[in-house]
Amino acid sequence: MNKKNLIIEILIPIFAVLLSLIISDILIIIYKQSPLKVYKILIEGTILNPYGIGQVLFKTTPLIFTGLAVAFAFHAGLFNIGCEGQLYVGAFTTAIVAAYLPQFTPPLIAILLAIIAGFIAGFIAGFIPGYLKAKTGAHEVINTIMLNFIIMAIVNYLVIRFFKVPETIHTYPIINNAKIPRLFEYTSFFKGSAANLSFFIALLACFIIYIILWKTKFGYEVRATGYNPKAAETAGINIKKIVILAMSISGGLAGLVGINFVLGYKYYFEEGFSSGIGFMGIAVALLGRNHPLGVFIAALFFGILSQGGLVINAIVPKELVDILQAVVIISVVASSSEVRRLLFKLGRL
Amino acid sequence: MERKNVIELKNIVKRFGKVVANKNINLSVREGEIHAIVGENGAGKSTLMNILFGLYQPDEGEIIINGERLTRHNPKNSIRLGIGMVHQHFMLIPTLTVAENVILGQEPTKGIVIDLKTAEEKIQKLSDEYNLKINPKAKVADLSVGENQRVEIIKVLYRGANILILDEPTAILTPSEVREFFKIIKALAAQNKTIIIITHKLDEVMEIADRITVIKQGETIATVNKKETNPQLLARMMVGRDVLLRVEKEKTEIGEPIITITNLSVLKTNEIFALQDINITIHSGEIFGIAGVEGNGQTELIEAIMGLNLDKIKSGTIKLENVEITNLNTRKRLISGCSHIPEDRHLRGLVLDYKVKENIILGQHYFFCKYCFLNDKEINNHSEKLIEIYDIRPNDKEVIVKGLSGGNQQKVIVAREFTRDFKFLLAAQPTRGVDIGAIEFIHKKILEARDDQKAILLISADLNELLSLSDKIGVLYKGRIVKVLDADKTNPDELGMLMTGAIGG
Numbered sequence: 122m123n124k125k126n127l128i129i130e131i132l133i134p135i136f137a138v139l140l141s142l143i144i145s146d147i148l149i150i151i152y153k154q155s156p157l158k159v160y161k162i163l164i165e166g167t168i169l170n171p172y173g174i175g176q177v178l179f180k181t182t183p184l185i186f187t188g189l190a191v192a193f194a195f196h197a198g199l200f201n202i203g204c205e206g207q208l209y210v211g212a213f214t215t216a217i218v219a220a221y222l223p224q225f226t227p228p229l230i231a232i233l234l235a236i237i238a239g240f241i242a243g244f245i246a247g248f249i250p251g252y253l254k255a256k257t258g259a260h261e262v263i264n265t266i267m268l269n270f271i272i273m274a275i276v277n278y279l280v281i282r283f284f285k286v287p288e289t290i291h292t293y294p295i296i297n298n299a300k301i302p303r304l305f306e307y308t309s310f311f312k313g314s315a316a317n318l319s320f321f322i323a324l325l326a327c328f329i330i331y332i333i334l335w336k337t338k339f340g341y342e343v344r345a346t347g348y349n350p351k352a353a354e355t356a357g358i359n360i361k362k363i364v365i366l367a368m369s370i371s372g373g374l375a376g377l378v379g380i381n382f383v384l385g386y387k388y389y390f391e392e393g394f395s396s397g398i399g400f401m402g403i404a405v406a407l408l409g410r411n412h413p414l415g416v417f418i419a420a421l422f423f424g425i426l427s428q429g430g431l432v433i434n435a436i437v438p439k440e441l442v443d444i445l446q447a448v449v450i451i452s453v454v455a456s457s458s459e460v461r462r463l464l465f466k467l468g469r470l
Numbered sequence: 471m472e473r474k475n476v477i478e479l480k481n482i483v484k485r486f487g488k489v490v491a492n493k494n495i496n497l498s499v500r501e502g503e504i505h506a507i508v509g510e511n512g513a514g515k516s517t518l519m520n521i522l523f524g525l526y527q528p529d530e531g532e533i534i535i536n537g538e539r540l541t542r543h544n545p546k547n548s549i550r551l552g553i554g555m556v557h558q559h560f561m562l563i564p565t566l567t568v569a570e571n572v573i574l575g576q577e578p579t580k581g582i583v584i585d586l587k588t589a590e591e592k593i594q595k596l597s598d599e600y601n602l603k604i605n606p607k608a609k610v611a612d613l614s615v616g617e618n619q620r621v622e623i624i625k626v627l628y629r630g631a632n633i634l635i636l637d638e639p640t641a642i643l644t645p646s647e648v649r650e651f652f653k654i655i656k657a658l659a660a661q662n663k664t665i666i667i668i669t670h671k672l673d674e675v676m677e678i679a680d681r682i683t684v685i686k687q688g689e690t691i692a693t694v695n696k697k698e699t700n701p702q703l704l705a706r707m708m709v710g711r712d713v714l715l716r717v718e719k720e721k722t723e724i725g726e727p728i729i730t731i732t733n734l735s736v737l738k739t740n741e742i743f744a745l746q747d748i749n750i751t752i753h754s755g756e757i758f759g760i761a762g763v764e765g766n767g768q769t770e771l772i773e774a775i776m777g778l779n780l781d782k783i784k785s786g787t788i789k790l791e792n793v794e795i796t797n798l799n800t801r802k803r804l805i806s807g808c809s810h811i812p813e814d815r816h817l818r819g820l821v822l823d824y825k826v827k828e829n830i831i832l833g834q835h836y837f838f839c840k841y842c843f844l845n846d847k848e849i850n851n852h853s854e855k856l857i858e859i860y861d862i863r864p865n866d867k868e869v870i871v872k873g874l875s876g877g878n879q880q881k882v883i884v885a886r887e888f889t890r891d892f893k894f895l896l897a898a899q900p901t902r903g904v905d906i907g908a909i910e911f912i913h914k915k916i917l918e919a920r921d922d923q924k925a926i927l928l929i930s931a932d933l934n935e936l937l938s939l940s941d942k943i944g945v946l947y948k949g950r951i952v953k954v955l956d957a958d959k960t961n962p963d964e965l966g967m968l969m970t971g972a973i974g975g
Contacts, residue, residue: 126870336843336844337842337843337844338835338836338839338842338843338844339842341828341835341844342835344821344824345821345824345828345832348821348822348823348824349817349820349821349822349823351817351818352812352817352818352819352820352821352832353821353832354778354800354818355776355778355800355810355812355818355819355833356800356804356832356833356835357799357800357801357802357803357804357805357833358801358833359799359801
């Protein structure tokens with residue numbers, strides 16, 4: 122990426138965030154509160170105290186996975202709106218594998234198996250729309266949305282019918298050796314928060330995806346297909362294979378969300394646990410401009426907002442944060458061309 | 471008689487960031503003249519025209535139109551001052567009629583209803599006045615390429631233009647259409663309309679223009695009267711050195727058949743054939759040209775040879791040497807010795823958002839891998855080498871290909887396809903939209919490949935190119951090869967007639 126593009130890629134999200142702050146200022150003032158006070162509480166309650174930081178990391182982790190999932194598909198020119206379903210079946214599979222492994226399975230192996238199971242389940246969930254797109258041209262947006270309903274219904278059915286603990290809506294707990302350690306087990310700093318080592322697995326995923334996209338032959342072919350499928354095809358790249366694989370990997374990444382919730386926090390799968398994390402992934406990818414580093418920063422930003430919503434609930438409705446998040450998304454989409462136009466006017470292009 | 475200047479540009483400078491597109495442009499155009507602006511691709515012609523039309527603001531310099539000094543120029547101004555632009559790519563909606571297209575954007579109304587009738591009458595009048603032969607009620611989809619262009623001209627005249635800017639108007643026309651077009655242009659000029667033509671076809675310039683302005687690297691080199699110049703001189707001014715305008719070709723020994731296409735039929739839709747019973751054999755050391763009006767099956771032929779439309783092939787076989795490749799995928803064809811310069815570099819030739827170095831390895835990228843990883847060092851060395859050999863500018867492997875001029879983009883493709891290990895080259899429109907310096911270079915490379923005993927299929931809309939490079943020429947009309955001719959025994963007129971079905975094969 123050359124310097125000019127890099128500047129644009131950085132300016133777009135900054136512009137978007139500033140714009141949405143202005144809008145939320147107005148909302149806060151309408152609610153007869155001081156924006157400064159609200160922001161102060163939000164910051165103090167999140168990144169300025171240990172518990173808050175831990176909670177932010179906990180909320181950031183799944184957003185990294187879904188953000189990466191959307192971003193990866195996007196590089197192949199695909200729009201994956203199916204993260205919600207993919208992470209659902211992924212987390213479910215992770216929970217089932219981790220619950221039914223023999224108790225004596227060594228920790229590392231148990232965790233790895235549970236993670237791989239989640240990835241594979243998401244992979245398959247992504248494979249279906251990918252295959253349909255490649256072979257029949259059926260649009261992945263429609264198919265991933267529809268699959269969300271289908272997958273969630275099937276998983277819920279399986280949970281209720283076969284796997285749930287009576288009188289609850291969750292599955293049996295996972296074996297002890299499959300549990301991912303909480304951060305406070307290493308340092309008292311994070312005491313009481315749900316933050317766990319999954320956060321570092323998410324960071325590792327960012328790094329691996331970066332390497333795949335920009336350093337490998339496969340990534341080269343994925344991006345070529347995303348930018349110009351006709352040219353990729355002409356160059357002998359099997360674009361159908363790329364489309365199927367990219368969508369499957371995207372699904373697999375979404376399937377990793379369960380690591381944080383199932384292996385690191387609740388230790389079981391619970392019906393309806395995801396509450397829109399899949400859709401938030403779209404926002405994360407957009408704000409992060411589809412780059413793994415950007416995805417990480419954007420996920421952190423939304424993680425702060427999500428935790429911050431709970432904190433500021435004392436003086437303004439927490440729905441304000443929901444609105445703020447939505448405004449960020451809209452302004453990212455809108456500011457893409459706006460930033461370019463501004464820069465163009467300033468003669469910097 | 472000295473006519474007054476309708477357009478004067480003085481010391482125009484336009485920068486885009488660090489790039490100076492127009493350095494020092496001086497241009498004066500007289501009323502009622504046909505003024506050609508020639509220059510290589512990337513010389514700054516388009517920038518200049520966009521400044522003149524008001525789409526770009528110059529950083530320095532003056533624009534004087536009809537004696538009015540414009541401080542802030544914009545397209546609205548242009549329309550007010552009677553400047554109209556006909557773009558290279560038509561901006562017409564095929565499903566609407568001519569009249570509907572022409573009034574688009576400023577529909578005349580009677581109450582709340584569009585007054586199509588008045589518009590149609592006005593268009594008919596314009597058409598008659600300039601002998602444009604356009605029926606205002608015809609659907610644009612049913613019109614030929616030449617007619618489409620005339621509709622664009624009507625559109626501009628309808629809005630009251632006195633100054634017409636035409637961007638590469640003959641690029642897509644057949645020889646007879648070009649002649650027709652020149653008549654119209656002369657008729658317009660005779661009515662005191664001022665015509666500015668941007669082009670790089672020097673023979674056409676010599677035929678039509680009154681005066682010629684040469685631009686090189688963002689600067690006006692000179693404005694000359696046609697009578698006082700010739701194509702050689704113009705070419706030298708454009709490029710800065712002597713240019714070979716005619717290709718010099720020696721006879722070569724023709725060898726074994728390299729590519730053999732037998733009874734190839736390709737479907738367009740379920741019932742309609744795009745190609746029917748195509749038989750072509752190309753030997754080593756031979757250039758086989760395909761002439762034809764666009765849309766007569768060229769694209770399908772290219773796709774069939776490269777394996778890009780496998781599901782549409784109805785029957786027939788394609789053999790490379792003695793191996794049948796009819797059912798191989800594209801990658802296997804490339805590896806077994808096919809090389810391909812796509813007809814549309816933006817559509818199939820390049821990943822525009824990729825860097826030069828990434829495009830230079832496209833389709834050969836698997837040779838630059840260690841295990842699954844790209845070998846950056848080798849890629850860098852390889853692209854630096856090719857940028858040097860093929861003189862790709864700017865000399866920077868990291869630059870995004872989108873930012874290169876058309877000629878340099880094409881050089882990236884040529885560099886890539888000529889470094890492949892190939893026996894057969896499919897060169898489709900290899901010099902379309904490319905400046906004469908690069909054309910000369912690409913022609914030289916194609917002939918070198920021929921002398922090196924490669925087999926070459928050349929598909930081109932430029933009949934001069936076909937005639938000067940090819941050994942044999944097949945004419946493609948409505949999906950069939952209607953005739954195969956020896957290149958040195960035919961001429962543009964015969965080809966033109968075969969291409970349009972005016973005479974049968």
